[in-house]
Amino acid sequence: MEKKKQENTELEILNAAKDVFQEKGMAGARMQEIADKAGINKALLHYYYRSKQLLFEATFKSAFSIMAPQLNQVLNDDRELFDKIRNFTEKYITFVMKHPYLPNFVIQEINKNPEFVQKLKTEKNFPSIDKFKIQVASAIEQGLIKPIDAEQLFINIISLNVFPFIGKPLLKGLINADEKMFQKILQDRTTEVADFIINAIKK
Amino acid sequence: MEKKKQENTELEILNAAKDVFQEKGMAGARMQEIADKAGINKALLHYYYRSKQLLFEATFKSAFSIMAPQLNQVLNDDRELFDKIRNFTEKYITFVMKHPYLPNFVIQEINKNPEFVQKLKTEKNFPSIDKFKIQVASAIEQGLIKPIDAEQLFINIISLNVFPFIGKPLLKGLINADEKMFQKILQDRTTEVADFIINAIKK
DNA sequence: GTCTATAGCCAGATAGAC
DNA sequence: GTCTATCTGGCTATAGAC
Numbered sequence: 156m157e158k159k160k161q162e163n164t165e166l167e168i169l170n171a172a173k174d175v176f177q178e179k180g181m182a183g184a185r186m187q188e189i190a191d192k193a194g195i196n197k198a199l200l201h202y203y204y205r206s207k208q209l210l211f212e213a214t215f216k217s218a219f220s221i222m223a224p225q226l227n228q229v230l231n232d233d234r235e236l237f238d239k240i241r242n243f244t245e246k247y248i249t250f251v252m253k254h255p256y257l258p259n260f261v262i263q264e265i266n267k268n269p270e271f272v273q274k275l276k277t278e279k280n281f282p283s284i285d286k287f288k289i290q291v292a293s294a295i296e297q298g299l300i301k302p303i304d305a306e307q308l309f310i311n312i313i314s315l316n317v318f319p320f321i322g323k324p325l326l327k328g329l330i331n332a333d334e335k336m337f338q339k340i341l342q343d344r345t346t347e348v349a350d351f352i353i354n355a356i357k358k
Numbered sequence: 359m360e361k362k363k364q365e366n367t368e369l370e371i372l373n374a375a376k377d378v379f380q381e382k383g384m385a386g387a388r389m390q391e392i393a394d395k396a397g398i399n400k401a402l403l404h405y406y407y408r409s410k411q412l413l414f415e416a417t418f419k420s421a422f423s424i425m426a427p428q429l430n431q432v433l434n435d436d437r438e439l440f441d442k443i444r445n446f447t448e449k450y451i452t453f454v455m456k457h458p459y460l461p462n463f464v465i466q467e468i469n470k471n472p473e474f475v476q477k478l479k480t481e482k483n484f485p486s487i488d489k490f491k492i493q494v495a496s497a498i499e500q501g502l503i504k505p506i507d508a509e510q511l512f513i514n515i516i517s518l519n520v521f522p523f524i525g526k527p528l529l530k531g532l533i534n535a536d537e538k539m540f541q542k543i544l545q546d547r548t549t550e551v552a553d554f555i556i557n558a559i560k561k
Numbered sequence: 562g563t564c565t566a567t568a569g570c571c572a573g574a575t576a577g578a579c
Numbered sequence: 580g581t582c583t584a585t586c587t588g589g590c591t592a593t594a595g596a597c
Contacts, residue, residue, distance in 0.1 A: 182386030265527045272531035284533050306533045307550055310522055318517035324468045328475035330487050330509045347510055355558035
């Protein structure tokens, strides 16, 4: 049972790595900074994860596995469409307000390594849009919403929810908001965005 | 008049730097790669721009000065609101399809250096939201659109237009689109997005 | 202005003691 | 498992010839 300390260290490293990689990206991150933040030395990082690349991949997978279920809220649960949009928006924004760097991290590293997506797709919990497409088609048929491509609607939902976090510093500058005002705006979006989307599509 | 060759080289460097910095970011970019792409050697980069940092800043400013007028389309021209939204959406998406890395580059480097925004704000062409706010307030008063915060509407417009390019590889994976299909989707957005927004706000 | 060669530094990785 | 010390390679930057 001498694994107690080991597991703590491994977790400390992963947490520290998450912070540093999410803030600086793969290229900008420094092993020394991760070691400092974890309260250990560089050699130990290599002892546990062998290389920067492998530590990065562990961090990335962990981040993605936190994001994926969030996306599945909009794709694969059983609510009625409008409910789903409201629920997703509220949950997602609340979630990201707690993990502000997460979406940007995932998206950036995928952008720098687009083939990552293929690897992720083979894994168990990669979100699938199939169910959502059926649901949208059915809502259109029932005359609940105006005709719209499911893909376009999905992109719109994600864009409205994700972008404000990714573009935060720029948006803050453009709308002349200080931190407090911007937080208020984000907070308001937990309901505003859903209303906006539903107004856009409802008949 | 022995400046001919010089100006060409300087421009070659800036263009090569733009490509590499936009693809790899400041931290991931290599002076060697920029030199190769410009068809010269590393020493010349330093001859013209002194340091990687300064070359980066020149590149960034150039990129931002191309973006800013695009944003001003939605903020500071004289069209009526719906027209403006349609015009901006079409122009912006067409524009970014030609410079796909640009918005992500600007946003990323601002994220890694949020204080950049303050510097940019002091410069001549930094977009201002004031006029747009007045226009939205007036459209609400006239009963043309439902009540909505101008800031929220602005964020929505930008999100819907910008995010699909930033999140492209991830979105492609999520909606199972190949390159051709995704281009088609983006192309459709030149009109779809404006319709979506207008439907969301019109009374 | 443009090149080759190299200085100098920094970061990832390893050796080896404890 | 954890540490200190060190190797090694790569990258920015400069010196100096042409």
